[in-house]
Amino acid sequence: MINISFFIRQISLITLLTVGVSLEMIGGVIDLAFAAQLSASALVGVSLIAGGCPVGVGCIGILFFNFCLGFLKAVFLVKLRIPSIIFTLAMQVILSNFLLVTVDYTGIVIPGLQESYRGNLYTVVELIITVFCVAGAFFFLEKTYYGKYCRMLGEDLPLARENGVKCFGISVVVHLFSSFFFSISAAFLMFRTGSSNSALGATYLYQILTAVFLGGILPGTGKGRILGMASGALAVTLGVTFLTGSGYLYRFENILEGSIILVALALGIRKKN
Template sequence: MINLSFLIRQISLITLLTVGVSLEMIGGVIDLAFAAQLSASALIGIFLIAGGCPVWVGCIGILFFNFFLGFLKAVFLVKLRVPSIIFTLAMQVILSNFLLATVDYTGIVIPELRESYRGNIYIGMELAVTVLCVAGAFFFLEKTYYGKYCRMLGENLPLARESGVKCFGISVAVHLFASLFFSISAAFLMFRTGSSNSALGATYLYQILTAVFLGGVLPNTGKGRIFGMLSGALAVTLAVTFLTGSGYLYRFENILEGSIILVALALGVRKKNRESSP
């Protein structure tokens, strides 16, 4: 039987991560580091709280850490023109090994933090925060010039440069906004588990990429809509919940997600080729 509270929390988390990664991909970035970034930022928060800092200081630490990484992405990807797959893969390796060297798989646990975060009021709070964030993403993409130029960067960065678009500034804005989604997701995970370890965000890598591609957000197209992102997030949440509950089918989760990613990419490339052909 599906636990409704668990399902709502999974929908909130997967939606936030899907929208965050989608924003980056619409801007032309294939981010393979967000899962390790999730683990590392949650670790920052746990370190601060375990060291005696108030909870809000831990949350601020998570936010600033993600903002720093977001700014770093803009510098390397737009200023230095490093391919996004290479840079984010390198970042993923660095963060993952840093986590293993720091806390390994056991991590840091604060049981009191987890116990204080139980109850329906917190589930409702997560859902409300998710709705506000999604509304903000819609406004950002559809109602601001940042969204317009973000799509230009994703579709054709050299052309955007030639057109006089301030590509670095737009990229910084996009990555900082996406970092807000990653920060909230990391805080949610930190509160739910009362801990952080090197594998905290690892399970979300393929899940979120699957949700992004299912939602119609594809690399180098500059296209993507909030409704599609929500649809992809919901589909993946339901699939993961079912696979987890079935036990046996859970073994094939990554195979299924990888297959979906390949099919979605193939369909996206085919559609783009059709649109570009005379």
């Protein structure tokens, strides 16, 4: 039971992050800053709780912080037309180093927080939240106009602009929606560790990108399905579990992630042609 519990918690987190990043990528944005965003927002939440606020306020703080960053992304990427990968790379460097300047790797630990949110009940709650969020993402992407316009933005932003699509508005909605997923993930991390520091969640960056590419979501195509995202998340979760248990992860993790992304790109291009 404990093993299944571990698995559910891990796949919940990776699925949420994969869906969040995938939505952005379908909209034409390659986000390298989401991991730093996780650390920063979790730190906001932990700081509020450590400062005496109720847990709910901490969670709202996480949400608000992520929404602000999501809005900022839309402004820089659509209004100022900065290439997404460069903007998010800069944002990641600024955020992670700013956190190091302020709280370093020591961070803030709240005794008792992780104990209070531990056990199979909370695992089930996390799973239910994840399922609802993924269902919401499916509805957004497949059943709403925002989803359709999001794909248009991802496929050809200049053309969408010329055709009168309100690119900035759509981009704001997409980034806010993704930020919602990042907020839930940050909250999960906060409860799981009862703490936050400048590196919390930072190691998920390339794992999630691998899951996204493995799930068939490619930048510049506007294509991607929820099933693909879930498949990618499942594959990465199981891969990490298996490789950790067999002791190969740290040696080959970077090589595997880079290779998988390249192979996924190659397969995606073959399909496109």
